[in-house]
Amino acid sequence: MPVKEDLYKQYLCSRNAPLNCDRPLQTAQEIPGAKFCLECGFPATLAQNSEIKGNRGIYQVGKFLCTRSMGRLYSGIQISDNQPVVIKEYLLPNRCFNAEETQQCKQTFQQVAGVSLADGRNQNFRLIEPWEAIADERGERCYIITKGVEASQTLSQYLIAKGAMDASQVRQVLNQTLQTLQFLHTSSLRFPSNQVQRGLAHGNLSLDSILIKVESNQQFYIYLDDLAIWESLFYPPPTKVAKPQPEQDLVALGLVAFYLWAGKAVDSTSGQSLNPRKAENWSNSDPHLKQFLYHLIGLDKPFESAEAARKALLELPENQASGEVGSTDVEQPDDIWRSPLILLAILALFLLGGGIWYFFFRSGLQPDNCGQWCKLLSGFSEVSTVPAGEFTYTAESNSTWSTVLKEKPESVTLEETLTKPKPDVTFNYQSVPSSDVKAVSVPIEKVRSCQEEYKEKQSCQAYFALTSLNVDQELESKPVAYDGLLVFVGSSKDDSAPVKVLKGKISLEQLRQIYTGKITNWRELGGSNLSIQAYAPTEPEAVRFFQQQVLKDDPQQIALYKEVTKQFTEITENTQKQIRAKFEKGEAGIISFGILSKTWNQCNGYPLALVDDNNRETQPLLQLNGQPINPEVNLCDRRYYFDIESFITGRYPLGYPLNVVYPKDNSLPNIGSKFAEMLTTREGQCLLKKVGLVPLQTIPENDKIAHGCKSLP
DSSP: OOOGGGSOTTSOOTTSOTTTOSHHHHHHHHSTTOOBOTTTOOBOOOOTTOEEEOSSOEEEEEEEEEEETTEEEEEEEETTTTEEEEEEEEEOOTTTSOHHHHHHHHHHHHHHSOOEETTOOOOOOSBOOOSEEEEOSSSSEEEEEEOGGGGSEEHHHHHHHHOOOOHHHHHHHHHHHHHHHHHHHHSEEEOTTOOEEEOOOOOOOSTTTEEEEEOTTSOEEEEEOOOHHHHGGGSOTTOOOOOOOHHHHHHHHHHHHHHHHHTOSBOTTTOSBOOTTSGGGSOOSOHHHHHHHHHHHTSSSOOSSHHHHHHHHHTSOOOOOSSOTTOOOOOOOGGGGGOHHHHHHHHHHHHHHHHHHIIIIITTOOHHHHGGGGGSOSSGGGOOOOOOEEEEEEEETTSHHHHHTTSOSSSSOHHHHHHSSBTTEEEEEEEEOOOOTTSOOHHHHHHHTHHHHHHHHSOOSOSEEEESSOOOTTEEEEEEEEEEEEEEEEOOOOTTSHHHHTTTEEEHHHHHHHHTTSOOBGGGGTSOSOBOEEOOOOOHHHHHHHHHHTSTTOHHHHHHHHHHHHTTOOSSTTHHHHHHHHHHTTOTTEEEEEEHHHHSSOSSEEEOEEEOTTSOEEOSEEETTSSBOOTTSOGGGOOEEEOHHHHHTTOSTTEEEEEEEEEOOTTSOTHHHHHHHHHTSHHHHHHHHHTTOBOSSOOOTEETTSTTEEOOO
């Protein structure tokens, strides 16, 4: 994208960079209410305490923070609830944009400024999601309002404050960013205009558009912001920006990593961008990483996709170098080994090393295989500042959560375990009747009303809820595990059985055609002359998600779906049991789908791999050797487990998160947040895995410090 210093040439700025110049800020500070810079006439910064009115609230401007990419950042608050926000101001200076161009830009901005998953899932892929996009009706400005991590440092600011990253930190930045790019490049995304698009390139990756949020334990999280689809709108005519492509994101990320490792982005001698083609600009502390970046930048054979790049990154050998490659060993005098202090120090190191070896290797929890798992709190007891008292929470009676609460991960049910996870706190679960597919969710409405209830009674009918439904941004939502839908057919070994005909997989398009009556016989899919019996579950959350993801929420397809499934769906909680009974009787024409946590642990129906609309196949269940299950596997042996990575990345198209949902209100006890925090400890994740949910991250097989968590058989 063009360099900002080359823009706004109509304004005679003494620094030749009006957007980055400090004079507009000085003007606003010296002359209250000033709209334009005294020096060149460029729009001045926003006045402190001025207000911006949007559709979701009124926002008060605080201090000017900095300029980033194509806009200026300010602190601020949402006046209705005094919640902090960050305001990004974009400019349409009248010397650069005529009236028609300004109007067109504003209109497009409100249509594209913000993306979310088209299927309604509320998943955190570390992509900053605007709270609201506002176009000033009469002025020459637009605004994006964001909350949360937006105020984190950019990588550019981090580099100035902390200096170069070491190789392991660069690897972490690459891993997290590639995961976000994989999501961005391959997911179906919905814009504010409701337009849906499959895949989107970031197009504006740089040290300034990647944010880093450093936690107290020095762990950090990477977030992407400032997508080109809306940032490029504010480049003045006649500047033209080509539609960005995913491969350009990979090159840009490679350069970002190169700068982080080198500790600078600009050559101090030439004043130009640091050149990766010059060998002297590279660190040699990790040759594997160096070679990887050569591929990412395009100096060697480029990667085909973000997914391929991330896979290659995770397969890189660990760096064994203790210092820079090529360093010269210095001869030490023999006398040094005769010093008693040195000998004692060496002995202490041996003892310490032995202890570390015993803890990690004898316990089966090796550091290299532990990943993010070891960084989680061990158990409920380690979660601090949990409000004391008795709290009620809810979910639908026929939902995933109501089902798994009845399971026994240990000697008692999950509900009994979670009722009193700490001595001074009690959680009482109260289910509500399952609502109709199109009805408003009762649990979410109960949580929404908690704020007013608490003001009057100092208590709530439901402080939080467990749900797989997408919620609006008026409520806070934290994922604690994944669930999803499985599509299954009879597991007969007969060569003419559907599982053999389909070769263990089915495409989303084939599912659409079956469940809308366009395909009615297995012969149409290469099988024998056998009518298809398309069953469906009765749980509203399963039907909602299937209609969203497979039928694309198309009213006509949904109407056909109801006709197709009507004769095979009995309105009862025992529908799944009846389908299993039919499989046992050998009724081979059946196909059905069901909630993963309720249907995966059985062997009468074979769970099919799914082929998405991009022809990518994913089987959510893996054998103990790490390979996907296949029709030859005896599922009754229970020797398989979840492919967690396929849920984390969204690669499995019918997976979705299970969320704890609670009000965004600091005046209420933060009990919903703490409940979610307990469920995301190692103890909580193990319990959820044992009751049939997919944990948020891979669990080491022999984790003896995780309250006896073992892989499922």
